[in-house]
Amino acid sequence: MKVLVATEKPFAAVAVDGIRKVIEDAGYELELLEKYTSKQELLDAVATADGLIIRSDVVDQEVLDAAKQLKVVVRAGAGYDNVDLKAATEHGVCVENTPGQNSNAVAELVFGMAVMAARNMYNGTSGSELKDKRLGIHAFGQVGRNVARIAKGFGMEVSALDPYCPDEVIVEAGVKPIHDIKDLYKQNKIVSLHIPATPETRGSVGYELITLMPKGGILVNTARKEVIDEADLAKALEDRQDLKYVADIKPDNAEELKARFGERVFFTPKKMGAQTSEANINAGIAAAHQVVAFLRDGVNRFQVNK
Numbered sequence: 001m002k003v004l005v006a007t008e009k010p011f012a013a014v015a016v017d018g019i020r021k022v023i024e025d026a027g028y029e030l031e032l033l034e035k036y037t038s039k040q041e042l043l044d045a046v047a048t049a050d051g052l053i054i055r056s057d058v059v060d061q062e063v064l065d066a067a068k069q070l071k072v073v074v075r076a077g078a079g080y081d082n083v084d085l086k087a088a089t090e091h092g093v094c095v096e097n098t099p100g101q102n103s104n105a106v107a108e109l110v111f112g113m114a115v116m117a118a119r120n121m122y123n124g125t126s127g128s129e130l131k132d133k134r135l136g137i138h139a140f141g142q143v144g145r146n147v148a149r150i151a152k153g154f155g156m157e158v159s160a161l162d163p164y165c166p167d168e169v170i171v172e173a174g175v176k177p178i179h180d181i182k183d184l185y186k187q188n189k190i191v192s193l194h195i196p197a198t199p200e201t202r203g204s205v206g207y208e209l210i211t212l213m214p215k216g217g218i219l220v221n222t223a224r225k226e227v228i229d230e231a232d233l234a235k236a237l238e239d240r241q242d243l244k245y246v247a248d249i250k251p252d253n254a255e256e257l258k259a260r261f262g263e264r265v266f267f268t269p270k271k272m273g274a275q276t277s278e279a280n281i282n283a284g285i286a287a288a289h290q291v292v293a294f295l296r297d298g299v300n301r302f303q304v305n306k
């Protein structure tokens, strides 16, 4: 049996070595497709794969049609909006993610970007500190919880909104639960987004919420560009010259925003949140173990298309 690792944005070499060991120790063959530049390369490689490990690589109907032998796809990471779950289910393919494995890496980047924005992108002018500032965490999943932990070290006041997470979990983390989304944006100088991209959340952070932020507000997005209404974001930045937007993935209107708002916006050139060797090792090797467990024993603990 063959396991394909298809990563347009490759894992660190040390993580690939670890993945190879897990796959080969189980008696399977590993094929590596890194930095591919055309979908055809993926279609060709997936044709003979029994298992597939990906990152943000798109696995749609066409890929699944080409993957005649495929039984399991493991997204080495948290968000699986890049996989067509319905098509996978129709093809009898199990889809899994590796929750929590890269969340510290993403959470650390939140602070990298928040400090940069608070210090005016290091442009030599006087900025501000995070200490004693209010931080609002929009969704208290694995990344949100790590953000809360780190925020305490900065001496921030932390609150979180998450209708899917019981208040007790939020309180136990020393964080104030918020139930009205407007309060989250109104009360916090820094808001950090950790909602997944779903039909419910796409475009859900728009003009009304963004302009509720207090003076000097910083919106940090290490989640997905799709959760922001980009036209609304531009209008909010126009009407509120004090606001900043920093994001770990370029919005579609990035060039327009950079031209209009200069140092008040920042975008990483590629999604960098999970791009650490530690996160690659954690998520990549977890994915390898999950593929083997599924192919060998039918274990589907992390299946997301049940």
Ligand code: 3PG
Pocket (backbone or CB within 6 Å): 009, 055, 056, 057, 076, 077, 078, 079, 080, 102, 223, 271, 272, 273, 274, 275
């Ligand atoms: C995730 O959903 O796990 C993160 O967004 C990381 O994505 P990446 O593996 O493409 O860097």
